[in-house]
Amino acid sequence: MTESETSPTAHEPLFSDGPNPFLNACVGTNGGQLGDHAYVLGFAQAAMALLRTAIEPPRPKEPVGSFEDLVDDGDVGAYMDALVYPICFSARHHIELFLKRQIARLAEVRDIDVNRTVLRDHKLAPLLDELFRVCDKTDSTLRERLDPIEGAVRELDAFDSQGQTFRYRRSSEKELHLQEVSHINLGTLEVGLKRLFSATEDFDNYVGGLVYEYQQGSFTSKLSREKLVELAKALPPRSTWAKSSAFDAVKQEFRQKYNLSSNDFQKAVKRILEGRGLSGYVNVELALPLLTPELLTKLVALEVTKEELDAIPTEVWRVLETVGEVGRPNEYPELFDRVMKEASKPPAVPKESMPAAQTRESPAGEWKEPEEPKEDKVDWGKLEYLEDKEPKNGKKGKGSLDGEVDEGLRDPSPPDVVRTIFRARTRFINGLKKLQQPTLLAALDAGEAARAKHGGDEMAEFEKLVREWYYHEVVAGAKKY
DSSP states (O other): OOHHHHOTTTTTSSSSSSSSSSGGGOOGGGGGOTTTHHHHHHHHHHHHHHHHHSSSSOSSSOOOGGGGGEETHHHHHHHHHHHHHHHHHHHHHHHHHHHHHHHHHHHTTTOOOOOOOHSSSHHHHHHHHHHHHHHHHHHHSGGGHHHHHHHHHHHHHHSSSSOTTOSSSSOOTTTBBBTOOOOOOHHHHHHHHHHHHHHHHHHHHHHHHHHHHHTTOOOOOSOOEEEEEEEHHHOGGGGGGTHHHHHHHHHHHHHTTEEEEEEHHHHHHHHHHSSSSGGGGGGGOOOOSSSHHHHHOOOOOOOOHHHHHHHHHHHHHHHHHHHHHSTTOOOOOHHHHHHHHHHHSSOOOOOOOOOOOOBBBTSSSSOOOOOOOOOOOOOOOOOOOOTTOOTTOOOTTTTSSSSSOOOOOOOOOOHHHHHHHTTHEEEHHHHOOOOOOOHHHHHHHHHHHHHTTTOOHHHHHHHHHHHHHHIIISSSSOOOO
């Protein structure tokens, strides 16, 4: 028998797996996709759960607040005069973590230097002011979204400036906390915290979308992607710019509206002309590489033979596949160029196959000692950033959504691509529309018109033909996609 089975005083580990796997909370590097948001969310949930416990039965018959009231026949007693402190502390700590998280996320967007001293501290008002500053430097849509939060944050800061009031009964100077407050009504507190937590979650979600938008790279130092779209829609067709006064009128209007220099405006126009999903607004069509209208028409019309399938390069299948991916509801057209750029990179060489670094004499005959690995320096003023943020080198690392290092793109599957074109037709068309491809949309329409004489069975037969060709000629053969 083990010591724990024989001795009632033997210590049982508190932080370990238990007999019921459904009660195992994932933490640390096993914390799933929530990352630092788990801490922000967790303290808000803790405050609300404690409030429900305090407000709703069961309660101790006589709420004297003794330790024995904690657990009685499986029910947790709720002595609200004691529970109010962890409730308020959890709410306050949620706000502190929320503010620091948003500062860190938004500072990454435009490489804004933040006040490290403020980030290291626990004071709410300076953190809120720093978030306001970062918001103003990032995007004009952010400031007003903090309006539902500001009042509660200021009140919390007035109650608990240092994060100590609800943790300890007395301050470090031995002064009693909350001397001027006699009651905190938990019903009123619950209503207010529900409203506050809803506002913080809305802001967090909005910032998440904004961060992803900025990751597309379609912005300038003065204009966000949204404002570039606004400008692109206002500009006349590109072919008229040299002859029309409309271009000069839009230029003057936008320079005045957003305080742009002439150089700022030129950068914005250049970004529009070069951008997928932007250039089409001024009637500039950026053709997709390798995919011809004739081939798309033949595919959609079910008029491609096995020999013609074999002649289609891998890159064309990837183009078609990526169009379908761009057509998903929350994707931006800039995804297309990122995927194609990644696909053009040479395959990464596995570490074990790379030649070992040689420590040899330099050309001058001097011996070079092998360099010591550099130790990572931790900046405690910089918070953990979003796990779904793409690093600036375009490669996912430990901070990616799946928590694993990206090993490269998978090869496109022609049967899956063909099935997308036919069975996910709306998504494929949405992809072409986002990429502003009127020529390919016309080719798609032509192919569908030619296919009108075919029935559904023939579409299934064509998909079957592609699938058989792929597995017989590609998977089992030498050709690889």
